[in-house]
Amino acid sequence: MSSALRIWHPFTNGALDPAPLLVRKAEGVYLYTADGRKIVDAISSWWVNLHGHANPRIGEAIAQQAKKLEHVIVAGFSHEAAEELAVRLRKWAPRELTYMFFSDDGSTAVEVALKMAVQYFQNLSRPGKTEIVALAHGYHGDTAGAMSVSDESPFTAPFQSMRYNVHRVHSAYCYRCPVGLKRESCHIECTNQLEELLKQRGEHIACVIVEPLLQGAGGMIVHPVEFLQRVRALCTKYDVLLIADEVLTGFGRTGKMFACDLANVVPDLMCVSKGITGGFMTMGVTLSTDRVESAFRSENRMHTFYHGHSYTGNALACAAANANLQIFEDEAVFDRIATIARIHGERLSHLAEMHQVGEVRQIGTMGAVELVANDAGYLSALRSKLYGFFLQHGVLLRPLGNVVYVLPPYVIEPEELHHVYDVITEAIETLL
Numbered sequence: 001m002s003s004a005l006r007i008w009h010p011f012t013n014g015a016l017d018p019a020p021l022l023v024r025k026a027e028g029v030y031l032y033t034a035d036g037r038k039i040v041d042a043i044s045s046w047w048v049n050l051h052g053h054a055n056p057r058i059g060e061a062i063a064q065q066a067k068k069l070e071h072v073i074v075a076g077f078s079h080e081a082a083e084e085l086a087v088r089l090r091k092w093a094p095r096e097l098t099y100m101f102f103s104d105d106g107s108t109a110v111e112v113a114l115k116m117a118v119q120y121f122q123n124l125s126r127p128g129k130t131e132i133v134a135l136a137h138g139y140h141g142d143t144a145g146a147m148s149v150s151d152e153s154p155f156t157a158p159f160q161s162m163r164y165n166v167h168r169v170h171s172a173y174c175y176r177c178p179v180g181l182k183r184e185s186c187h188i189e190c191t192n193q194l195e196e197l198l199k200q201r202g203e204h205i206a207c208v209i210v211e212p213l214l215q216g217a218g219g220m221i222v223h224p225v226e227f228l229q230r231v232r233a234l235c236t237k238y239d240v241l242l243i244a245d246e247v248l249t250g251f252g253r254t255g256k257m258f259a260c261d262l263a264n265v266v267p268d269l270m271c272v273s274k275g276i277t278g279g280f281m282t283m284g285v286t287l288s289t290d291r292v293e294s295a296f297r298s299e300n301r302m303h304t305f306y307h308g309h310s311y312t313g314n315a316l317a318c319a320a321a322n323a324n325l326q327i328f329e330d331e332a333v334f335d336r337i338a339t340i341a342r343i344h345g346e347r348l349s350h351l352a353e354m355h356q357v358g359e360v361r362q363i364g365t366m367g368a369v370e371l372v373a374n375d376a377g378y379l380s381a382l383r384s385k386l387y388g389f390f391l392q393h394g395v396l397l398r399p400l401g402n403v404v405y406v407l408p409p410y411v412i413e414p415e416e417l418h419h420v421y422d423v424i425t426e427a428i429e430t431l432l
């Protein structure tokens with residue numbers, strides 16, 4: 001009998017996928033494996049790492065916090081690291097978002113927002129407003145509610161019975177426009193379907209959830225800002241709450257602190273996670289307007305939001321988040337982001353000329369290449385071939401099927417990012 005449990009890895013098939021690589025240590029953009037490899041983490045370890053692995057400032061902040069207070073129940077109690085984070089986030093978040101509710105990760109931040117939206121209308125004695133609208137190609141996490149608002153995919157296929165019904169409307173996937181138009185001449189007609197739905201069922205709809213400007217796991221699909229602006233306007237018109245899932249886009253990923261800032265849009269609820277702790281600790285936060293929270297502040301105890309997780313508001317995670325935001329204040333983070341964006345732009349424009357490339361997409365620190373494939377989608381056979389090629393060449397990239405994307409930590413040096421693109425170019429030339 002083996003002396004240890006075997007780790008069941010996520011998104012990994014024990015029969016088909018290579019054995020996981022053992023990472024001994026990491027520093028900056030590099031992972032160092034037990035078998036002596038040095039690998040560039042060009043996807044920030046599932047989009048969480050901002051200022052480099054083992055960033056000493058964040059590490060030290062956690063160590064100091066651990067000596068003082070590791071965790072305390074945050075129902076009936078609070079603590080200094082959480083209070084400090086509330087002040088820091090206030091500086092960066094859209095002004096109208098005045099409350100923050102802690103959870104554990106991106107999925108739970110989404111679950112919280114959805115439940116808040118539904119209970120909000122119940123608390124206002126409008127119990128008929130319970131339905132939820134979500135976008136085609138959306139991804140919001142793997143828990144049951146987050147999976148329900150995510151679009152159908154290989155991730156959700158076995159769980160149809162567990163997914164609740166939502167209204168699914170077009171997203172602005174311009175490369176494969178859902179209404180057959182061209183971006184150069186369109187007027188965001190893809191939102192007409194949402195307007196029709198809200199016109200007909202607005203009285204029953206509680207919220208619309210979107211990944212603002214960038215749909216991540218659905219294929220790194222970049223939306224025009226007008227799409228988000230129109231969705232906001234329609235939500236306001238039909239008295240429906242807008243939930244912005246900024247779990248991926250938050251903390252500088254799109255070039256501004258939040259994607260909503262780029263479009264000058266203020267959602268009613270905003271979910272953040274991933275980058276909030278700089279990639280060190282797990283934490284989710286759902287921000288809300290005063291208007292939403294005030295429906296829960298009531299003489300009626302049944303108006304309470306009865307939701308919470310054991311590790312909610314964890315002090316070590318708060319300390320990491322505070323250190324992360326301090327780095328945004330002290331260091332030239334947005335200059336680094338601008339440099340990454342510039343290099344993405346240069347390199348993608350060359351890749352766009354290759355016949356194997358269908359479309360290139362970019363927003364801020366995210367650069368993506370959609371490759372031409374007759375089996376386009378997450379299960380494209382290209383995925384494993386490319387993944388293996390990249391790793392052999394010392395680069396961690398996890399293509400979403402036939403979509404290769406680069407989403408590096410902000411500390412990546414220009415020559416390191418160019419190297420990542422050199423490897424991508426070689427992979428396309430060799431494998432396609």
Ligand SMILES: Cc1ncc(COP(=O)(O)O)c(C=O)c1O
Pocket residue numbers: 105106107108110139140141142211216217245246247248249273274
């Ligand atoms: C937009 C978005 N929402 C939610 C999630 C879920 O976050 P987590 O994996 O931390 O539960 C993700 C994860 O990739 C995401 O990209």
